[in-house]
Amino acid sequence: MRTCVEVVCAIILPPVGVIIRYGCAVEFWIALLLTLFGYIPGIIYALYVILRETS
Structure with a gap:
């Protein structure tokens, strides 16, 4: 559940x-x-950082 919240926050505002x-x-x-x-590079990096440990 926590990862879902982090991913949604990363899409809306990546640093959050x-x-x-x-x-x-x-x-x-x-x-x-x-x-x-750029908004898109921020999203890509945030998702990468959040999801690299969960997989």
Whole structure:
């Protein structure tokens, strides 16, 4: 259930999905930077970071 919430947050606002899982770690800052440069790269990175541990 937690992963579903993280994925939905990652699609709506990518840094929020990452911060739920990792806190204010380097993954969050990368997601924030990619989201500022382009919404789609931020989503792709956030989904990758969230789903790489669950599979």
